[in-house]
Amino acid sequence: MKKALPRFLMLLLSFAMISSAAPALDSPVRAFTASVMRHGSTGANVRELQSRLKLAGFYGGKIDGVFGWRTYWAVRLFQYRFGMKVDGVAGAKTKAKLAAATKSWHGSGTAATTAATTAKTGRSTSSTSGKQMFTAAPSVSGITKSDMNLLAHLVAGEARGEPFQGQVAVAAVILHRVKSPKFPNTVAGVIYQPGAFSAATNGQINVPVNSQAMAAVVDAVKGWDPSHGALYYFNPAKTNNRFVWSRPEITKIGHHIFTM
Amino acid sequence: MNHRYVWYSLPVAALVLGLGAWGIDQRNARTAMAAELNSRYSNSFHELTAHVADLQEEVGKARVTNDATMFQERLRSIWRLSALAQDEIGKIPLQLMPLHQTQSALSFVASKADNWIVAGAKPSSPGVQAGLDKMFSETQTIQRQTADLQAKIMNQNLTWTAAETVLNSGKGDNQIVDGFRKLDTSMGAFVETASPESVPTSALKAFKQQAAVSHTQAQNVVKQFFTGHHLAVQSIKAVTDPQLTADVYAVKGTVDGTQMEASVSRNGGHLLWYSLQRPARSATADFGVVAADAIQFLHAHGFKQVTETDAYQLGNIGYFTFSPVVHGASVLDQAIEVKVGLDNPTLPLAFNDERVYLQPVSSVPARRFSAAKLRSALNPKDRVEMTQDTLVLDRNQTYQPAVSYFVTRDGATYRIDVSASTGKELDTTDLQTR
Numbered sequence: 001m002k003k004a005l006p007r008f009l010m011l012l013l014s015f016a017m018i019s020s021a022a023p024a025l026d027s028p029v030r031a032f033t034a035s036v037m038r039h040g041s042t043g044a045n046v047r048e049l050q051s052r053l054k055l056a057g058f059y060g061g062k063i064d065g066v067f068g069w070r071t072y073w074a075v076r077l078f079q080y081r082f083g084m085k086v087d088g089v090a091g092a093k094t095k096a097k098l099a100a101a102t103k104s105w106h107g108s109g110t111a112a113t114t115a116a117t118t119a120k121t122g123r124s125t126s127s128t129s130g131k132q133m134f135t136a137a138p139s140v141s142g143i144t145k146s147d148m149n150l151l152a153h154l155v156a157g158e159a160r161g162e163p164f165q166g167q168v169a170v171a172a173v174i175l176h177r178v179k180s181p182k183f184p185n186t187v188a189g190v191i192y193q194p195g196a197f198s199a200a201t202n203g204q205i206n207v208p209v210n211s212q213a214m215a216a217v218v219d220a221v222k223g224w225d226p227s228h229g230a231l232y233y234f235n236p237a238k239t240n241n242r243f244v245w246s247r248p249e250i251t252k253i254g255h256h257i258f259t260m
Numbered sequence: 261m262n263h264r265y266v267w268y269s270l271p272v273a274a275l276v277l278g279l280g281a282w283g284i285d286q287r288n289a290r291t292a293m294a295a296e297l298n299s300r301y302s303n304s305f306h307e308l309t310a311h312v313a314d315l316q317e318e319v320g321k322a323r324v325t326n327d328a329t330m331f332q333e334r335l336r337s338i339w340r341l342s343a344l345a346q347d348e349i350g351k352i353p354l355q356l357m358p359l360h361q362t363q364s365a366l367s368f369v370a371s372k373a374d375n376w377i378v379a380g381a382k383p384s385s386p387g388v389q390a391g392l393d394k395m396f397s398e399t400q401t402i403q404r405q406t407a408d409l410q411a412k413i414m415n416q417n418l419t420w421t422a423a424e425t426v427l428n429s430g431k432g433d434n435q436i437v438d439g440f441r442k443l444d445t446s447m448g449a450f451v452e453t454a455s456p457e458s459v460p461t462s463a464l465k466a467f468k469q470q471a472a473v474s475h476t477q478a479q480n481v482v483k484q485f486f487t488g489h490h491l492a493v494q495s496i497k498a499v500t501d502p503q504l505t506a507d508v509y510a511v512k513g514t515v516d517g518t519q520m521e522a523s524v525s526r527n528g529g530h531l532l533w534y535s536l537q538r539p540a541r542s543a544t545a546d547f548g549v550v551a552a553d554a555i556q557f558l559h560a561h562g563f564k565q566v567t568e569t570d571a572y573q574l575g576n577i578g579y580f581t582f583s584p585v586v587h588g589a590s591v592l593d594q595a596i597e598v599k600v601g602l603d604n605p606t607l608p609l610a611f612n613d614e615r616v617y618l619q620p621v622s623s624v625p626a627r628r629f630s631a632a633k634l635r636s637a638l639n640p641k642d643r644v645e646m647t648q649d650t651l652v653l654d655r656n657q658t659y660q661p662a663v664s665y666f667v668t669r670d671g672a673t674y675r676i677d678v679s680a681s682t683g684k685e686l687d688t689t690d691l692q693t694r
């Protein structure tokens with residue numbers, strides 16, 4: 001009798017494990033998370049979308065997790081072919097139709113399972129903490145990726161530790177210089193103009209870019225200008241250069257004074 | 261004995277100290293020189309990367325156009341940019357590893373463009389299209405490789421002086437050298453388009469004729485804008501924005517306890533932009549649906565009809581660009597930017613509508629050509645995915661009624677704006693990069 005009890009408990013446990021697994025085996029194919037994808041979306045869901053569209057023959061681009069124009073046209077074409085409303089947005093209906101059309105799809109894990117893992121581990125792949133590093137610049141209208149990258153590096157090197165507005169202002173100063181006839185007319189030309197930015201000469205420009213610096217550059221490119229048109233800035237505690245001190249001050253943000 | 265030791269040791273110590281100081285000075289001078297050289301070489305390389313990216317974009321635009329005048333303009337740009345790129349290659353310190361093939365490819369691009377300019381080549385002729393296809397593929401290769409190399413140099417903090425040392429010694433491994441070898445082996449080609457965006461003088465004149473508002477009125481403008489929120493103004497300062505060449509009020513304060521900065525035009529008292537200084541925390545809303553919140557926000561602030569022209573997600577932030585609709589057409593040059601935090605999408609993190617006031621729509625010529633009629637004039641190789649009625653600024657900074665065609669070619673998307681008044685192409689935008 002004493003031996004029978006552990007055996008019974010083991011049997012009960014095994015039964016419980018099997019019955020808890022059973023619904024998962026019977027459930028339909030899990031695909032995507034509940035989020036709606038549209039032009040500009042990024043992440044694992046988009047990766048799955050691109051991958052499935054590719055499998056179905058609607059998409060010929062890279063599986064990069066960025067919902068760009070190529071993905072947009074592919075979604076529209078898919079919607080058109082399947083008699084759906086053509087809007088280029090991958091909502092619940094489009095995702096369900098696509099999942100049904102690509103049952104044979106075997107990814108490295110659906111976005112839904114990735115999200116489930118994220119919820120379990122408490123780690124997010126799209127963390128936006130200031131320390132997240134960027135290996136590639138985002139695609140933003142109005143500027144090339146290489147210029148975005150260069151700008152973000154300069155902001156990281158020149159304005160690390162400054163408030164976010166100060167970082168946007170530093171990026172804005174460079175963009176103003178590109179437009180000004182007094183300075184070179186490319187981002188690289190402005191940044192590497194001899195003596196213009198200390199970060200370009202002391203190697204600080206090569207420090208890794210974090211998400212905050214990249215967001216500051218995007219803000220400046222999009223037209224937010226806390227410097228109010230400044231062409232120069234300096235740290236009053238670190239320079240006694242007469243020229244910069246002689247410029248009319250526009251505003252002060254963090255440790256930097258921005259001037260005309 | 262001790263005295264003699266002291267007398268000997270003093271000059272020796274002085275000599276050692278002097279030599280030490282001289283050594284440090286020399287080392288500092290060498291470090292400064294190396295830094296200066298590195299900076300100069302970096303400048304050339306990044307300029308090269310920028311010219312090549314611009315060149316690639318310009319070749320892409322030349323490829324999709326079918327307007328003879330615009331095509332000639334693109335060719336001149338291609339010729340100039342390839343010359344600029346060649347010039348920058350000459351400044352890169354790789355004397356011991358000449359980039360013959362890259363320079364030849366760039367030279368080929370320049371001479372091909374020159375030949376077409378002289379011959380008045382038509383963009384739709386099969387020979388020109390074949391040549392452009394080849395040029396596009398070459399420029400794409402070099403553009404990708406220079407961009408990859410740029411990312412590698414910056415992310416890994418590679419120095420040009422180290423590359424030069426490796427080349428001089430004839431041995432060793434260096435990622436910059438390897439990158440250039442790869443580039444030169446695969447070789448290819450390359451732009452400048454980004455003409456500075458300037459506010460048209462006529463528009464500014466009209467803007468400046470609007471009645472000036474006082475500090476108090478500017479404060480009220482901000483208060484009214486944030487109706488329903490708790491606004492506390494901390495400072496208002498009149499500044500002249502040299503970029504807008506207009507006077508504005510820089511307003512600082514808090515909105516619902518979050519630091520806020522805004523810019524209000526002195527003329528007319530328009531809120532040109534505002535920005536809230538708080539990070540976007542964990543997303544509670546979906547990027548895919550928050551555009552609706554941004555549109556609702558715009559409706560609440562007087563923009564009754566807008567079309568979305570661009571969107572981008574950066575972590576927990578959504579950036580959206582809208583164009584107001586006037587006479588049933590989207591005004592593409594009046595971009596309204598809205599930055600939405602996915603943690604609280606109802607009050608955007610930032611908003612910018614200055615172009616609406618600085619580039620106002622006045623009289624617009626009548627539409628004479630239909631979208632179907634204009635479509636027949638497009639390059640037959642372009643695949644038209646979508647059309648849109650728009651208002652676009654022409655070279656003289658006056659609004660033209662236009663039809664914007666979203667076309668694809670080899671996976672790349674371009675927007676071709678054609679005047680519905682004259683039938684001429686106004687501009688082409690590469691939507692991948694611009």
